[in-house]
Amino acid sequence: MALPHFYALVLFSFLVSVVFGAIAKDTPRDRLVYGAKSFGLFVGVAVLIGWIMYFLPR
Amino acid sequence: MPKRAAEEAVVNDRSTAQPAAGRLFGICAAGWLVPGCGHLLLGRRWRALILFAAILTMFLFGLGMKGDFFLTSSDSYLQKLGWLSVWCVGAPRWVAAFFGYSGGDPFFVSADYGTAFLVAAGMLNVLTILDAYDIATGKKQ
Numbered sequence: 001m002a003l004p005h006f007y008a009l010v011l012f013s014f015l016v017s018v019v020f021g022a023i024a025k026d027t028p029r030d031r032l033v034y035g036a037k038s039f040g041l042f043v044g045v046a047v048l049i050g051w052i053m054y055f056l057p058r
Numbered sequence: 059m060p061k062r063a064a065e066e067a068v069v070n071d072r073s074t075a076q077p078a079a080g081r082l083f084g085i086c087a088a089g090w091l092v093p094g095c096g097h098l099l100l101g102r103r104w105r106a107l108i109l110f111a112a113i114l115t116m117f118l119f120g121l122g123m124k125g126d127f128f129l130t131s132s133d134s135y136l137q138k139l140g141w142l143s144v145w146c147v148g149a150p151r152w153v154a155a156f157f158g159y160s161g162g163d164p165f166f167v168s169a170d171y172g173t174a175f176l177v178a179a180g181m182l183n184v185l186t187i188l189d190a191y192d193i194a195t196g197k198k199q
Binding site for chain 1: 105112113115116166171175185186
């Protein structure tokens with residue numbers, strides 16, 4: 001199974017965020033918010049770092 | 059008493075009771091062997107199911123992408139840590155080995171991602187064990 005970079009990133013972020021959301025916080029709503037925030041940060045920071053690396057000389 | 063308050067009272071009763079060391083060890087060992095099983099023993103069925111599904115899915119994707127299991131015989135500390143991480147996922151690692159998966163293919167295009175998935179699955183299982191421990195000792199609901 002060969003996943004493209006971005007799909008692997010999104011899948012990884014989603015699964016880790018699900019676990020983070022499940023074990024953090026106390027109410028279901030807080031867990032959902034925390035998981036969604038975690039997922040967004042995973043993907044957002046990875047894309048940001050990717051763009052920063054794009055401008056670095058190779 | 060509203061239903062929600064009654065459920066919280068039951069949870070509080072559970073959390074204030076300190077479990078015996080043997081039961082605590084059993085919960086952690088079960089959580090290690092089968093991801094989410096510690097939570098199941100503590101009565102958190104939905105959380106157990108979510109953790110089990112997420113960790114097992116991650117592990118299976120790691121296998122599908124031909125991730126590496128690492129060897130203990132390596133001189134590299136990082137590789138030994140990698141071996142420990144995959145070992146932390148518990149029974150799924152042994153089941154994979156039983157069915158002939160011995161370590162993936164380093165030349166496969168997604169092998170590095172697969173290794174990251176396998177290692178992360180083990181680390182997430184450690185987090186779930188610690189979470190089950192905290193619930194069992196009453197530090198957390």
